[in-house]
Amino acid sequence: MNLDAYRDSSEEFLAALNGEYYRHYAGLKDEFEIEAIYERHQELFTRAAVEELREQAAVPAPGTDERRRRRMLLGFAVEGHLGQATKTIEAELARREAEASIELDGERIGYRESTVAQANEPDGDRRARIEEARLSVTEHDLNPLHREMLEHQHELAQELGYPSYRDMCAALQGLDLDALHRQTERFGASTESSYATVVEPELQRTLGIGLDGLRRSDLPRFFRAADTDPSFPADRLTWSFIETARGLGIDVAAQSGVILDTERRPKKSPRAFCAPVRAPGEVYLVIAPVGGRDDFSTLFHEGGHTEHFANVDPALPFEFRQLGDNAITEAYAFLFQHLVEDPEWLRRRLGVDDDGELALSARASRLVYLRRYTAKFAYELELHGADGGAVDALADRYAELLSAAVRVEWPRQMFLADVDPGFYCTAYLRAWALETHLRGHLRQRFGVAWFEDPKAGKTLRALWHDGQRLTPEELLHELTGERLDFTVLLEDLGLD
Numbered sequence: 001m002n003l004d005a006y007r008d009s010s011e012e013f014l015a016a017l018n019g020e021y022y023r024h025y026a027g028l029k030d031e032f033e034i035e036a037i038y039e040r041h042q043e044l045f046t047r048a049a050v051e052e053l054r055e056q057a058a059v060p061a062p063g064t065d066e067r068r069r070r071r072m073l074l075g076f077a078v079e080g081h082l083g084q085a086t087k088t089i090e091a092e093l094a095r096r097e098a099e100a101s102i103e104l105d106g107e108r109i110g111y112r113e114s115t116v117a118q119a120n121e122p123d124g125d126r127r128a129r130i131e132e133a134r135l136s137v138t139e140h141d142l143n144p145l146h147r148e149m150l151e152h153q154h155e156l157a158q159e160l161g162y163p164s165y166r167d168m169c170a171a172l173q174g175l176d177l178d179a180l181h182r183q184t185e186r187f188g189a190s191t192e193s194s195y196a197t198v199v200e201p202e203l204q205r206t207l208g209i210g211l212d213g214l215r216r217s218d219l220p221r222f223f224r225a226a227d228t229d230p231s232f233p234a235d236r237l238t239w240s241f242i243e244t245a246r247g248l249g250i251d252v253a254a255q256s257g258v259i260l261d262t263e264r265r266p267k268k269s270p271r272a273f274c275a276p277v278r279a280p281g282e283v284y285l286v287i288a289p290v291g292g293r294d295d296f297s298t299l300f301h302e303g304g305h306t307e308h309f310a311n312v313d314p315a316l317p318f319e320f321r322q323l324g325d326n327a328i329t330e331a332y333a334f335l336f337q338h339l340v341e342d343p344e345w346l347r348r349r350l351g352v353d354d355d356g357e358l359a360l361s362a363r364a365s366r367l368v369y370l371r372r373y374t375a376k377f378a379y380e381l382e383l384h385g386a387d388g389g390a391v392d393a394l395a396d397r398y399a400e401l402l403s404a405a406v407r408v409e410w411p412r413q414m415f416l417a418d419v420d421p422g423f424y425c426t427a428y429l430r431a432w433a434l435e436t437h438l439r440g441h442l443r444q445r446f447g448v449a450w451f452e453d454p455k456a457g458k459t460l461r462a463l464w465h466d467g468q469r470l471t472p473e474e475l476l477h478e479l480t481g482e483r484l485d486f487t488v489l490l491e492d493l494g495l496d
């Protein structure tokens with residue numbers, strides 16, 4: 001195998017795939033034509049290519065960059081091997097999702113748009129009806145495909161010689177899932193008694209209900225935090241991001257590789273995203289504005305990804321620019337996202353003097369979110385550890401774990417749709433921990449207004465320059481000498 005040719009071809013494949021992802025999810029086209037892209041590059045993902053890369057990955061000495069690169073290529077090849085086998089189902093899922101709609105009081109709302117409508121709906125009963133209608137589409141039109149896809153992924157992992165999909169992900173990504181699970185369990189147990197104290201007053205204030213009266217369908221409205229809208233005017237949205245970047249010494253308008261897409265389109269995904277078609281040369285930042293804090297939060301999150309990918313050293317090998325451990329890019333995304341709840345940033349960038357209310361509201365949302373993710377991770381460990389056949393039996397387990405963590409009756413119908421491939425939830429969990437350390441480091445070196453200090457920008461650009469060459473554990477060790485541990489979030493939330 002010619003490794004350099006394999007690398008070049010992989011980069012072309014990713015550029016095509018991310019470009020197609022951008023066009024479909026930005027609502028520029030209905031079709032999600034990934035099958036032709038896989039066809040064109042099918043030699044990358046054959047069983048033989050995977051086997052050969054597996055051998056090649058073991059050749060260079062541990063700790064060398066060549067070893068890192070080959071391990072990343074192997075992970076990419078296996079992901080592609082599974083993606084190739086499930087591409088038809090994936091394209092069909094995207095097509096159905098884009099075309100599906102729900103009916104509410106004689107009015108049609110797009111399936112994807114319905115979550116936005118739900119977050120904007122002040123009437124709790126109508127929120128419940130929107131969710132019920134959407135769950136019905138999920139269960140009947142989408143779950144059969146989700147199930148097929150998942151079973152296929154599990155089978156393929158075993159065909160490749162791994163005991164389970166879970167073992168495959170752990171081996172390829174070098175993850176100690178059990179250690180991470182112990183940390184998230186500890187976080188869950190430690191926040192058990194404070195959960196109601198932190199969340200209840202905020203629920204009362206924003207929704208007028210407590211945990212007793214809360215329904216799952218109210219959560220998008222809760223996260224939407226409509227009562228804080230006056231502090232987050234829509235006309236300051238893009239401006240505040242550009243100004244924040246400027247404070248760090250970055251001129252977004254002059255960054256040739258960055259394309260901001262904030263236009264409203266009916267079929268645009270309500271979930272904001274960043275599509276790094278070429279890192280650093282062509283990076284799309286896409287959001288569908290809903291209004292309020294959520295818009296700022298998602299723009300800054302995706303803006304963090306965008307700046308990371310746009311600032312990667314173009315001379316780095318492809319693997320370090322576009323592959324590697326996504327907990328790194330997620331940490332940069334969370335670092336920017338967190339600014340939106342930082343009193344100092346609010347005062348300096350939006351002229352908002354927070355008397356503590358915004359911070360309390362953000363803290364409550366964060367706690368709900370973090371506990372939801374720890375439960376989702378626990379569930380995915382069971383789901384992906386199961387050796388086939390037993391998938392349906394896990395719907396109740398999903399509802400049980402999520403209900404207990406968030407203290408609301410959680411719908412079992414989401415047990416297949418609420419699963420990101422390849423244990424992506426672990427990238428978020430480790431990124432939350434890494435971001436907490438990184439933010440602490442920046443505050444300590446550059447003060448509470450670090451986001452206005454070009455020297456902090458220089459530190460960040462140096463980190464971004466290195467792409468995702470290191471693991472998050474190595475990056476943190478090099479930066480501060482600390483150990484990555486999820487329970488650092490307890491301290492960050494003031495709950496230790």
Ligand SMILES: [Zn+2]
Pocket residue numbers: 301305330333
């Ligand atoms: Zn992200």
